[in-house]
Amino acid sequence: MPTLTAPWPAPVATRPLDATVLVPGSKSLTNRTLPLAALAVEPTRITGALVSRDADLMIGALRALGTGIEAYDGGTTLVVTPAVLRGPAEVDCGLAGTVMRFIPPIAALADGPVRLDGDAGARVRPMGPVLRGLAALGVPVTGADPATGEPVDDPSFLPLTVHGTGRVLGGEVEIDASGSSQFVSALLLAAPRFEAGLTLHHVGEVLPSQPHIDMTIAALRERGVNVDDAAPGKWRVEPGPISGGDVVIEPDLSNAGPFLAAALAVGGTVRVPNWPTATTQPGALLPGLLERLGATTALADGVLSVTGTHAVRPVDVDLSAAGELAPTIAALAALADGESRLRGIAHIRGHETDRLAALVTEIRRLGGSAEETEDGLIIRGGGLHGADVETYHDHRMATFAAVVGLAVEGVRVVNVATTAKTLPDFTAMWADLLGPSGRA
Numbered sequence: 001m002p003t004l005t006a007p008w009p010a011p012v013a014t015r016p017l018d019a020t021v022l023v024p025g026s027k028s029l030t031n032r033t034l035p036l037a038a039l040a041v042e043p044t045r046i047t048g049a050l051v052s053r054d055a056d057l058m059i060g061a062l063r064a065l066g067t068g069i070e071a072y073d074g075g076t077t078l079v080v081t082p083a084v085l086r087g088p089a090e091v092d093c094g095l096a097g098t099v100m101r102f103i104p105p106i107a108a109l110a111d112g113p114v115r116l117d118g119d120a121g122a123r124v125r126p127m128g129p130v131l132r133g134l135a136a137l138g139v140p141v142t143g144a145d146p147a148t149g150e151p152v153d154d155p156s157f158l159p160l161t162v163h164g165t166g167r168v169l170g171g172e173v174e175i176d177a178s179g180s181s182q183f184v185s186a187l188l189l190a191a192p193r194f195e196a197g198l199t200l201h202h203v204g205e206v207l208p209s210q211p212h213i214d215m216t217i218a219a220l221r222e223r224g225v226n227v228d229d230a231a232p233g234k235w236r237v238e239p240g241p242i243s244g245g246d247v248v249i250e251p252d253l254s255n256a257g258p259f260l261a262a263a264l265a266v267g268g269t270v271r272v273p274n275w276p277t278a279t280t281q282p283g284a285l286l287p288g289l290l291e292r293l294g295a296t297t298a299l300a301d302g303v304l305s306v307t308g309t310h311a312v313r314p315v316d317v318d319l320s321a322a323g324e325l326a327p328t329i330a331a332l333a334a335l336a337d338g339e340s341r342l343r344g345i346a347h348i349r350g351h352e353t354d355r356l357a358a359l360v361t362e363i364r365r366l367g368g369s370a371e372e373t374e375d376g377l378i379i380r381g382g383g384l385h386g387a388d389v390e391t392y393h394d395h396r397m398a399t400f401a402a403v404v405g406l407a408v409e410g411v412r413v414v415n416v417a418t419t420a421k422t423l424p425d426f427t428a429m430w431a432d433l434l435g436p437s438g439r440a
Helices: 027-039 053-064 097-108 122-123 127-137 182-193 210-222 253-266 282-291 325-336 346-350 357-364 395-407 418-419 426-434
Strands: 017-020 042-047 068-072 077-081 089-094 113-117 141-144 160-163 172-176 197-203 234-237 245-248 268-272 298-299 303-308 317-319 339-343 369-372 377-380 387-389 411-412
Touching: 017 127, 017 426, 027 042, 027 077, 027 097, 027 182, 027 210, 042 197, 053 089, 053 097, 053 418, 089 097, 089 377, 097 113, 097 127, 097 160, 097 182, 127 141, 127 172, 127 182, 172 182, 172 234, 172 268, 182 197, 182 210, 182 234, 210 282, 253 268, 253 282, 253 303, 253 325, 253 395, 253 426, 282 303, 282 325, 298 387, 325 339, 325 357, 325 377, 325 395, 346 357, 357 377, 357 395, 357 411, 387 395, 395 411, 395 418, 395 426, 418 426
Parallel strands: 017 268, 042 245, 089 113, 172 197, 317 339, 387 411
Antiparallel strands: 042 077, 068 077, 113 160, 141 160, 197 234, 268 303, 298 303, 339 377, 369 377
């Protein structure tokens, strides 16, 4: 992996692609399975787990709370042995939204204080709805002003301390999850261990990334938890045991996005094996989105094939169910001939960086035209030239730049090593995509 200080020259494709890419395990599934395994009544064996910074941070957080986790097969197989959750403990969240949001409700079950902090960028990512939900359940949470260190009684950001007592009564709570579906998932994952379970109401106007909530509910049900989600914006989780056993993690379909988009950007065919026929991952929307952009797709014997002709069509598309795909779609829109509109993604302003602002800034840096709307982007494709593209410590900004760089000479990616968040071997995988010489 290139260093943090040396911009990475994004390779340019000189001929159509013909590649098969093995995509590692899903971050979203890995970082849901691990907390449930820590709360289970028996050990869990996880195979196909993602090896990445986000997964390492989740493992570190759960180990700090007393959970036993042993890694095998290079970290892709994990054996999780639950234990009494303990405090005091220190948790490093890095820049992982799943860690900073999923761990506080679990920390509430620990028998002492648990302090959470993370990277500078994590300190501006919103957490208020989860913390206010815990406060409504009687769990004290205190914070500190990151600049002055002064105490904050009603924190909405890191750093903070969850004052666990070993038990949470549970009950009924209202939160506004308009900013992130992770606020819902965080409370649902720990809810089976609350003595009265949890009835959770979403009171905001929008609910982004519904597939991620569906993923959380499916993970709970697969572990034997009773969840009622029949009413829109309302979830009831019954108290009860969480089973362990064997869990297999699917490939990360969103991480497959840049590789599949490459076929559209420069032509040719890219294949991803082990593509599930049924899944809760938002990345399952990729084939349909790529078809709208001009690709042809086929799924046969578990292999998804995407073929492009080096001609990208502009789109007007609602990405509210899959905001994490927005940087990949934006890269293709910047290469398209015409105006594209990406809608329903106001919530990605609160991701690793403000992705809407970052995408506009970097498309303009590359010579393109882009502007923010209330809930998305307008991108007028074409006219791109080389530039050093900033990534803002955001892995998906790095892969955005790599896709553009396939078709545009002179693109260099600043801090491509940030892809280690979910794809530690990204640059090697990208070179393999282009063939032995690193150039298709």
